[in-house]
Structures are given as C-alpha cells and as structure tokens.
Amino acid sequence: MRALIVAELERVQAGEPVSADLRARLREAGWEGDDFGGVDPAGDAAILLAESTLPLAELGRDANLADRVMAALGSAPSQALDLGRDASLADGVMALLGASPTSVGNLGRDASLSDGVMAALGAAPSQVGGLGLNADLVQPVMATLAAPAETVAPVAVPANRSLAWFGLAAAAALVLVGLWPQGAGPSVAADFALSSEVVVEDLAWADSVDVWQDQGEGGALILWVEEREVAL
Amino acid sequence: MTRMLMVALGLALATVGSMSASAAPPAAAERPAAVKVAIDLRVIHANQSGVIDPAVADVARQLGARYSGLKLLAAHQDQLVQGVEQTFTVEGNRKLKVQLLERTATAARVRVMLMAGAEKQFDTTVSLPRNKTFIVAGSKVRDGVLVFPIAVRW
Numbered sequence: 001m002r003a004l005i006v007a008e009l010e011r012v013q014a015g016e017p018v019s020a021d022l023r024a025r026l027r028e029a030g031w032e033g034d035d036f037g038g039v040d041p042a043g044d045a046a047i048l049l050a051e052s053t054l055p056l057a058e059l060g061r062d063a064n065l066a067d068r069v070m071a072a073l074g075s076a077p078s079q080a081l082d083l084g085r086d087a088s089l090a091d092g093v094m095a096l097l098g099a100s101p102t103s104v105g106n107l108g109r110d111a112s113l114s115d116g117v118m119a120a121l122g123a124a125p126s127q128v129g130g131l132g133l134n135a136d137l138v139q140p141v142m143a144t145l146a147a148p149a150e151t152v153a154p155v156a157v158p159a160n161r162s163l164a165w166f167g168l169a170a171a172a173a174l175v176l177v178g179l180w181p182q183g184a185g186p187s188v189a190a191d192f193a194l195s196s197e198v199v200v201e202d203l204a205w206a207d208s209v210d211v212w213q214d215q216g217e218g219g220a221l222i223l224w225v226e227e228r229e230v231a232l
Numbered sequence: 233m234t235r236m237l238m239v240a241l242g243l244a245l246a247t248v249g250s251m252s253a254s255a256a257p258p259a260a261a262e263r264p265a266a267v268k269v270a271i272d273l274r275v276i277h278a279n280q281s282g283v284i285d286p287a288v289a290d291v292a293r294q295l296g297a298r299y300s301g302l303k304l305l306a307a308h309q310d311q312l313v314q315g316v317e318q319t320f321t322v323e324g325n326r327k328l329k330v331q332l333l334e335r336t337a338t339a340a341r342v343r344v345m346l347m348a349g350a351e352k353q354f355d356t357t358v359s360l361p362r363n364k365t366f367i368v369a370g371s372k373v374r375d376g377v378l379v380f381p382i383a384v385r386w
Contacts, residue, residue: 189290190272190383193364205354216294216367225346225354225370 279376
C-alpha cells in the first residue's frame with residue numbers, strides 16, 4: 001500500500017492525471033461530483049497534492065515517513081472519524097480551524113489558534129474519553145500545534161480554493177491508505193480466516209437457537225446460528 | 233461531510249507533524265498505550281433473490297450456493313479497546329456485542345455475543361490471526377438470514 005501512495009503522489013506531483021485507481025476509490029467512498037458542487041473531487045485532490053507542500057506530500061519523498069504515517073493512522077483508524085461524529089467537539093475544533101486567518105499551514109505558527117484547539121480538546125475530557133480517542137494521539141496533536149513553526153511544513157494555499165479542499169486532499173490520502181469508511185459501495189475483498197486458523201472456545205447458546213461451526217466454500221470459518229424467524 | 237474532512241485534515245496534519253518532531257512529550261511517553269484493534273462489521277441479508285451485491289461478492293464465494301442473493305445492509309467501522317465491550321445494533325432487533333480480550337503481534341482473542349432483544353442467543357470467544365475476518369450467520373429475517381463478516385485489524 002505504501003508503494004501505491006508513493007506512486008500516486010509522484011504521479012500527481014509530476015503533473016500527470018490522477019490514476020483511475022484513486023478515482024475508483026473515491027467513488028467507492030461515496031464521493032460523487034454532485035456532492036461537491038459538480039467539481040471532480042479526485043481531480044482537485046490531485047491538483048492540491050501536486051501544488052501544495054502539505055506534509056502529506058512528503059510521503060512521496062520519504063519512505064520511512066510513509067511507513068510511520070501509515071503505522072500511526074493504522075493504530076487509530078477511527079479516531080478522526082469519531083471526532084467528526086461528536087457535533088459539539090467537532091464544531092469547536094472546526095470553528096477554530098475556520099477562524100484561521102490564513103491557512104492550515106499556520107496551525108503550528110499561530111499561538112492563539114493552537115491554544116484554542118488545545119483548549120477545545122482539553123475542555124472536553126469526557127468527550128474525548130467517550131469517543132475512544134487515544135490520549136497518546138491527543139498529546140502529540142497538542143504538542144504539535146504548540147510546536148515552533150519550523151516543525152510544521154508550510155502549506156501553500158491557492159487563492160481561489162477553500163480550506164475544504166485541503167480536507168479533501170487529506171481524505172484522499174486516507175482513502176489511499178484504506179482508512180476512510182467505504183460505505184455501502186464495492187469494498188475490498190476480506191481476508192477470511194480459515195477454519196484451521198481459528199479457535200472457538202466457550203461456545204454457549206440459548207435454548208431458542210442452535211449454533212454450530214461450519215466452513216465456507218472458500219474455507220472461511222462460519223458460526224451458524226439457527227433461530228426462529230423474526231420480522232425486520 | 234465537509235466538516236469530517238476538515239477534522240480529518242487537522243488530525244492528519246497534526247499526526248504527521250508530531251511524527252516529524254524529534255521526541256514525544258514526556259507525559260505521552262510515560263502513559264501505557266491502550267491495546268486496541270480496528271473492527272469492520274458488515275451486516276448482510278442473504279436470500280434467494282438471485283442478485284449479489286458487488287460489495288459482498290467475497291462473502292458470496294464463502295456461502296456458495298446456499299443463497300443466490302446477498303445485499304449489504306450496513307457497514308460499521310470502529311475500534312475495540314481491550315476490555316471494553318462494543319455494541320452494534322443491527323437489523324431485526326439484534327445487537328452484536330464484541331469485546332477485545334487479548335491481542336498479540338499475530339493474533340487476537342475476541343468475545344462475541346449475539347442478542348435478540350434481551351435474550352443472549354449465543355456467546356463465544358474466537359481467537360483468530362491478525363487482520364483476518366470470520367463470519368457469524370443465520371439469524372432469520374424475512375425470506376433469508378443475516379450474515380455478519382467481522383474483520384479484526386491492527
């Protein structure tokens with residue numbers, strides 16, 4: 001997957017059109033042109049990645065960084081999404097991001113903004129805990145926001161683009177590493193555990209059902225539960 | 233959607249930036265990290281409609297000729313923190329409760345309970361290899377059954 005990300009970023013940074021694979025993944029994730037005012041999100045995401053000096057673009061130049069990013073995101077794949085589900089917390093952070101006078105790239109330079117985001121996160125400890133946010137992620141986030149400017153790569157903001165498109169670019173990267181929810185669209189085939197690879201223990205069931213262990217035609221473990229019919 | 237994208241951007245940028253820094257904050261370094269895994273749960277209706285939803289073609293290959301039709305009803309993506317029970321509400325007044333009991337570098341032990349209303353229909357513990365998927369199936373609804381492919385990744 002890292003090779004795919006690197007290849008994709010190298011492609012767009014070289015001025016080539018976004019690959020059909022990225023377009024397909026964006027569409028699988030439910031991104032249709034109509035959702036963004038008729039604009040082609042894949043194309044714009046690619047342009048942004050090519051034009052900007054987003055830290056994400058470093059993925060194409062630093063293989064070790066790509067691994068670290070994937071490891072970090074992979075350790076907490078739903079944290080960003082969980083944050084987005086909580087309206088009050090998300091609104092607080094969003095308001096602060098939206099209040100940024102210039103660009104996302106100033107996050108690390110604008111002390112008041114950094115303080116604001118930190119306050120928003122810190123002011124809602126129960127929400128953070130309830131959302132399952134990893135404190136080990138929150139701490140580095142807060143530290144990064146408060147860090148000196150030189151630790152955060154500058155971001156070039158095209159004058160005619162909104163910050164939302166940078167979110168789109170970031171989300172495109174999340175799609176590329178397979179962490180964005182794929183909704184009800186076509187999905188990547190699951191890697192099924194074979195019956196021989198799985199141990200089922202302490203199996204207990206109610207009198208109203210029968211339960212048994214079976215093997216799918218592809219060898220996957222299937223736990224069948226036979227019960228009385230109920231209405232949807 | 234836009235809000236989620238921007239929040240994702242903020243965290244993604246901050247995460248990248250934090251990894252570029254020379255050292256982690258002492259407080260974070262001293263705190264033991266919670267053991268967790270990502271869980272993907274798909275809720276599928278298997279029937280005899282003759283139509284296979286492309287999103288669940290992989291499951292159709294496992295079920296074989298038993299059902300000619302499969303439709304993806306819902307897809308849940310979340311995370312399991314060790315020792316914390318996660319409940320997914322699914323069709324037919326069912327709840328699937330999942331709890332991460334243990335995780336090593338290569339395998340995880342997950343407790344799975346299926347509830348129908350207040351009744352616990354079954355309760356078991358499954359040990360499976362890293363990033364693999366297993367299937368719970370059979371709850372009857374209408375002219376078919378529910379199928380739950382459950383993937384555990386870390």
